[in-house]
Amino acid sequence: MHRAWHGDPLHIRLSGRGGQGIILSGVVVAEAAMLDGKFVVHTQSYGPEARLGASKSEVVISAREIAFPEVAQADVLLCLSADAYQKYGERVAAGALSVIDDLVVGAGRATGEVMLPLRRTAREMGNELSANMVGLGALIAIAGIADPEHGRQAIRQWVKPEFREVNLKAFERGMELGAACVAAPS
Amino acid sequence: MSDVGADLKRYLRSPMMPTVWCPGCGHGNIARAIATALDRLAIDLGQVVILGGIGCSGRTPFYFNTNAMHTTHGRVLAFATGLKLANPRLTLIVAMGDGDALAIGAGHFVHAARRNIDLTVILYNNSIYGMTGGQQAPTTPFSFRSTTSPFGSIEPTFDAVDLALAAGATYVARTTTFDFAEMPELISEAIRHPGFAMVEILSQCPTYFGRLNKLGDAPDMLEYERDHTVVADEEPNQAVEITRQDLVGNLPVGVFRREIRPEYVQQYAELSRGRGGNYGA
Amino acid sequence: MRLVQGNEAVVWGALASGCNFYAGYPITPATEIMEYMARLLPGRGGVFIQMEDELAALGAVIGAAWGGMRGMTATSGPGFSLMQEHIGYAAMSQTPCVVVDSQRVGPSTGQPTMPAQGDVMQARWGSHGDRPALVVTASSVKEVYDTTRLSFEWAYAYRVPVIILLDAVLSHMRENIELPVLPASAELASPSGDPELPFGSHPFMPFSAATRTIVSGLAHDESGATRGSGIGTANEQILKGAIRQIENDAPRLARCRADRLEDAEWAIVSYGITARTARSAVDLLRADGVRVGLLELHTLWPFPEQIVQALAQRVRGMLMAELNLGQLVLSLRAAAQGMCPVSGLGRADGELFTPEAIAAAMSAEIRQIEVGGRMSHHV
Numbered sequence: 001m002h003r004a005w006h007g008d009p010l011h012i013r014l015s016g017r018g019g020q021g022i023i024l025s026g027v028v029v030a031e032a033a034m035l036d037g038k039f040v041v042h043t044q045s046y047g048p049e050a051r052l053g054a055s056k057s058e059v060v061i062s063a064r065e066i067a068f069p070e071v072a073q074a075d076v077l078l079c080l081s082a083d084a085y086q087k088y089g090e091r092v093a094a095g096a097l098s099v100i101d102d103l104v105v106g107a108g109r110a111t112g113e114v115m116l117p118l119r120r121t122a123r124e125m126g127n128e129l130s131a132n133m134v135g136l137g138a139l140i141a142i143a144g145i146a147d148p149e150h151g152r153q154a155i156r157q158w159v160k161p162e163f164r165e166v167n168l169k170a171f172e173r174g175m176e177l178g179a180a181c182v183a184a185p186s
Numbered sequence: 187m188s189d190v191g192a193d194l195k196r197y198l199r200s201p202m203m204p205t206v207w208c209p210g211c212g213h214g215n216i217a218r219a220i221a222t223a224l225d226r227l228a229i230d231l232g233q234v235v236i237l238g239g240i241g242c243s244g245r246t247p248f249y250f251n252t253n254a255m256h257t258t259h260g261r262v263l264a265f266a267t268g269l270k271l272a273n274p275r276l277t278l279i280v281a282m283g284d285g286d287a288l289a290i291g292a293g294h295f296v297h298a299a300r301r302n303i304d305l306t307v308i309l310y311n312n313s314i315y316g317m318t319g320g321q322q323a324p325t326t327p328f329s330f331r332s333t334t335s336p337f338g339s340i341e342p343t344f345d346a347v348d349l350a351l352a353a354g355a356t357y358v359a360r361t362t363t364f365d366f367a368e369m370p371e372l373i374s375e376a377i378r379h380p381g382f383a384m385v386e387i388l389s390q391c392p393t394y395f396g397r398l399n400k401l402g403d404a405p406d407m408l409e410y411e412r413d414h415t416v417v418a419d420e421e422p423n424q425a426v427e428i429t430r431q432d433l434v435g436n437l438p439v440g441v442f443r444r445e446i447r448p449e450y451v452q453q454y455a456e457l458s459r460g461r462g463g464n465y466g467a
Numbered sequence: 468m469r470l471v472q473g474n475e476a477v478v479w480g481a482l483a484s485g486c487n488f489y490a491g492y493p494i495t496p497a498t499e500i501m502e503y504m505a506r507l508l509p510g511r512g513g514v515f516i517q518m519e520d521e522l523a524a525l526g527a528v529i530g531a532a533w534g535g536m537r538g539m540t541a542t543s544g545p546g547f548s549l550m551q552e553h554i555g556y557a558a559m560s561q562t563p564c565v566v567v568d569s570q571r572v573g574p575s576t577g578q579p580t581m582p583a584q585g586d587v588m589q590a591r592w593g594s595h596g597d598r599p600a601l602v603v604t605a606s607s608v609k610e611v612y613d614t615t616r617l618s619f620e621w622a623y624a625y626r627v628p629v630i631i632l633l634d635a636v637l638s639h640m641r642e643n644i645e646l647p648v649l650p651a652s653a654e655l656a657s658p659s660g661d662p663e664l665p666f667g668s669h670p671f672m673p674f675s676a677a678t679r680t681i682v683s684g685l686a687h688d689e690s691g692a693t694r695g696s697g698i699g700t701a702n703e704q705i706l707k708g709a710i711r712q713i714e715n716d717a718p719r720l721a722r723c724r725a726d727r728l729e730d731a732e733w734a735i736v737s738y739g740i741t742a743r744t745a746r747s748a749v750d751l752l753r754a755d756g757v758r759v760g761l762l763e764l765h766t767l768w769p770f771p772e773q774i775v776q777a778l779a780q781r782v783r784g785m786l787m788a789e790l791n792l793g794q795l796v797l798s799l800r801a802a803a804q805g806m807c808p809v810s811g812l813g814r815a816d817g818e819l820f821t822p823e824a825i826a827a828a829m830s831a832e833i834r835q836i837e838v839g840g841r842m843s844h845h846v
Contacts, residue, residue: 027641031470034643040470042641067746068822069640199679201692232676248681248693253674255533256683256693257526258556264518264526268490271514271527272534273674294526297519454514461510 002095004075005143009062011071012145015088016080016132018055024158025078025132026057029139031154032146033061041069054084061145076143078135079104080118089113099138099178101131114142116177122170130163130170137174142182148175197221197231202248210396210404212363212389213242213310217249219369219387220279220308226374234277235269237262239286241317242391243310246281260291263298266305274451274466277377278305284325285315288344292324299353299382303450306376307384309346312391320394331398346386347442357383358443362411363390365439372441381449388415388437415439471644473637474499474541476608477567478507479646480615481539485655486565487513488538490527492520492546495580496635497569500541511652521546525553529562533682535673537619537655541567543635544586545576547593554628555594556684561709563622563671565615567631569638570790572817581817582635584739584790590630591768599709601625601720602768604632604739608642614765621720625713626671632767634790636740636819664689667705668712713769721771724763727753731760734778735829736799737788738764740819745788747822752829759829767795772802779803784836786829788812788820808836 012029016022023044030042041060058071073093079085079100085107092098092112100107102115116138122131133155140151152168159167198221207213224234234252238244240259247254257265266278287295287309298305314332315321322332324344331338350358357379359372369387376383390396390407401407418438451466458465471479477500481489489504491497501517508515514536518524521542528538542550547568557564570586572578590602601621605614611633618629660670665680667689672678685693686702713720724742727749728734737745742763752759762778764771779785784807787796796811803809812828814820 027470030641030643034468034470040641040643042470043636044639066642067743067750068819069636069740069743070819072821202694230676235674248683251679253533253678254681254683255530256681256685258552258684261522261526261553264523265530267516267518267523268488268527268530268532268536268538269534269674270530271516272488272531272536272538276534276674293519294523297523454509454516458509458512463508463510463512465509465512465514467512 003097004093004095005097005145007075008064009060009066010076010145011074011093012059012061012076012078012139013056013071013074013088013091014058014078014132014135015054015056015084017083018053019129020055020080021129021132022055022080023057025136026059027158028133028136028151028154029059029146031157032140032150033059035150035153036147038063039066041066043069054081054087056084056088076139076145078139079107080131080135097139097143099135099142101135114181116181118174121173121177125166125170125173127166127170130167133167133170134174134177137171137176138178138181141175141178194218194221194225197224197251199249199251205249206245207242208393210390210392211242211316212312212387212391212404213246215363215366216308216310216369216387216389217246219373220246221250222370223373223377226370227377229277229377233275234279236279236281237266237269238281239283239291241283241286241315242312243281243283243286260286260289261294262286263291263294263307267298267301267303270303270305271451271454274304274455279377280305280307282307282309284309284311284313284346285323288324288346288349292349296349296353299350299355299384301450302354302356302381302447304380305382306373306379307382308373309384309386310389311346311386312389312395314391314395316391316394320398330395332394333398346384347438350384351443354382354447355384356381356443356445356447357441359384359441360386360388360437360439362388362408362415362439364408364411375441379444381447468643468645470641471608471646472499472639472641473608473611473633474569474639475503476611476644477541477615477631477633478503479649480612481565481619482507482511482649483647484537484616484619486537486539486619487511488528488531488536489514489540490516490518490524490531490538491540492518492524492542494521494543494546496571496638497541497543497546497567499638500567521549522553525550525557525564525566528564529553529557529560532562532564532671533674537563539565539567541569543569543571543580544573544583547586547589551589551593554630555596555598557628558594558598559684560682561626561666561671561705562628562682563626564628565618565622565631566628567633569633569635571635572815578817580635582637582740582790582819583815583817584632584634584741585792585794585815586632587767587789587791587794590632597706597710599625599627599706599713600630600768601627601713602630602632603722603766605637605765606739606742606763608637608640609644610765611637612644612646617722623671625709627709627713632739634740665691668708717769717771718773720766720769721774722765723771723774724765726761726763728760728762728778731758732783733757733759733829733833734762734782734785735759735788735825736762736764736775736785738767738795741788741790744820744822745825748825748829751822751826757830757833770798770802775799775802776804776806779806782807784808784810784832786810786812786825786832788825788828790819791815808832
């Protein structure tokens with residue numbers, strides 16, 4: 001099976017609603033990949049879109065200098081909300097991995113779409129706003145988009161001290177969800 | 187400016203004389219009052235910058251033997267704010283016209299006042315746009331004529347003192363070119379005042395305002411100033427209590443506010459020090 | 468190595484250049500520059516102030532320059548339009564300053580906040596009258612830093628407002644770059660010159676006890692005098708001198724990046740964020756065996772005519788890709804002087820080009836020229 005996330009450059013799109021920490025999760029992925037020794041470019045949508053409605057944050061990772069900075073077809077997609085899924089769900093490359101929150105109705109039927117309880121897990125841990133970090137953990141466990149230790153370092157670097165612990169815990173839970181998903185027979 | 191005494195000549199940039207101001211214009215008297223105030227305060231001229239906007243008043247900076255900025259229409263206070271912050275030791279005197287300060291530059295005027303940045307605005311109010319040939323200003327009194335209100339103005343008049351007080355200026359005064367002795371006194375006090383100071387001076391424009399409104403020549407207009415103002419500063423803020431009905435066309439003159447409130451540059455210096463910076467040191 | 472945002476790179480570049488005064492007004496996508504300055508300048512002994520509008524912001528920067536500080540401001544299209552009055556004043560009064568315009572789709576409020584490159588001509592010709600212009604751009608976060616450093620150097624060397632054109636994507640983009648350590652305070656040469664001759668070809672001298680300078684937007688001579696029968700001529704001489712100095716130095720000022728042009732038969736010319744897309748387009752075309760290269764312009768004004776002419780002499784056709792409906796292509800075509808066909812590819816809908824779109828436009832131009840077509844102009 002073709003796995004788009006093994007390619008270079010690697011195109012990652014993180015999406016959700018404004019307020020779900022989509023831009024922060026993009027920055028964390030970029031930082032982790034930088035610590036892996038890669039070239040990274042992070043772009044974000046901004047303006048009314050970032051505060052309301054579907055929001056996206058994109059990261060391109062490569063061993064070489066990156067030219068085109070945006071993501072046309074994502075190799076890896078994280079989707080935390082229904083409107084983001086509607087907007088970006090199909091804009092993926094052949095063989096892409098899409099990790100989608102399982103509260104998104106109607107998703108999960110296409111090849112490569114993995115439904116995981118990202119928001120529910122975060123809510124159970126006491127802070128639904130850390131669903132982005134659950135998702136990042138899952139992406140790293142499934143697609144290996146960055147070294148997990150660099151993922152942790154990146155969270156320490158970019159997340160405000162008061163939210164650091166809860167985000168690190170969410171990231172670990174996401175890693176477990178992802179690992180379980182890889183282990184399970186598909 | 188012909189009657190300037192020898193003692194004041196050193197304040198003036200003689201190669202720039204004569205001024206652009208028309209015969210009988212009150213602006214020369216205001217410039218003389220500024221020179222007198224500088225003389226009384228004995229400020230080092232190297233530490234003074236005179237700034238102006240666009241219009242008759244805006245030419246003031248050319249006539250003083252100091253560093254000078256002749257800026258854009260209405261926006262002189264933006265330049266002055268940057269200059270003062272960059273070099274807080276400077277004494278800034280800002281000449282503004284009524285159109286300059288109250289129409290195109292009203293936004294800058296209120297914010298400089300609100301910040302209470304230490305500078306002195308001399309607002310030359312001749313009730314009309316002189317440089318462009320006699321058009322209506324925000325200060326043109328109701329029913330008065332200009333080339334753009336040929337049938338009499340139908341707009342309410344802007345009161346610079348009210349505006350300055352509302353915006354938070356900490357020294358606010360008004361006088362007239364008739365009050366020859368009072369002008370330099372108020373200007374000196376305004377320059378000494380540590381904060382945003384405004385002295386509005388009603389000035390005669392015989393060329394346009396006087397002619398279009400049949401007010402006579404310069405001496406007649408000075409008498410008109412005298413007859414249409416009431417002194418109202420015995421108690422601070424008393425003038426503010428005078429209602430427009432009481433005045434029936436007479437403008438209160440005097441000092442309307444003397445208040446010490448944190449000054450912007452000082453506030454910024456404290457902020458800088460608090461962050462480990464050496465601004466203003 | 469650090470992950471740095473484009474707007475943040477402006478700030479580090481400016482501080483490294485001795486910038487110690489910032490006045491601004493919030494506008495997306497330039498606001499982060501202002502927010503960083505608000506946090507950093509007080510502790511460095513510099514000045515930050517939020518003004519009441521963009522006119523005031525640039526006015527304060529100009530005032531600060533005469534007060535002896537190195538100033539800058541940053542804005543986006545709507546604010547840049549407002550600043551034109553004071554860009555003219557800075558040019559007339561020969562006041563060094565730096566203005567960043569992070570472009571978004573216009574005119575008017577346009578698309579807040581999607582990327583565009585529609586302010587290229589306004590950056591050159593904005594403000595009434597004639598003026599010298601130095602306008603630079605960048606396509607990566609590292610280049611934003613380098614370009615900002617250069618801008619301060621040039622602002623003082625030429626006594627002009629230097630304009631840095633960014634765009635919404637570049638401003639908010641983060642890349643991992645190596646930043647030089649920022650000195651606690653930059654060493655600035657103390658100004659020296661003749662207090663009697665504060666304008667013209669003489670060095671910029673802020674106000675001091677030794678000067679009696681009159682700064683004015685009125686026509687003036689080298690001494691600052693604004694009246695006399697020869698003022699028009701004297702002022703024209705100053706302007707001509709400033710414009711000529713930049714024209715003469717154009718080869719030195721012409722910063723660009725040539726990518727696979729050595730053996731190129733065809734050239735894509737582009738700048739800013741679009742140049743990155745064009746680089747990917749060259750990859751696609753090269754993979755198909757097309758001998759194409761990219762000329763990426765970092766200096767937009769003075770327009771690098773000599774470089775373009777040398778290229779026009781040896782390629783069979785050029786394509787200008789830009790996020791507007793045909794601006795810099797006009798200068799490219801003028802500079803090519805008919806030596807090769809020049810076509811333009813533009814859009815102003817708030818999206819970047821895809822590499823495929825630029826490759827397709829280049830291919831279409833090649834086909835048209837190879838079947839004997841003449842100059843095309845498809846926007």
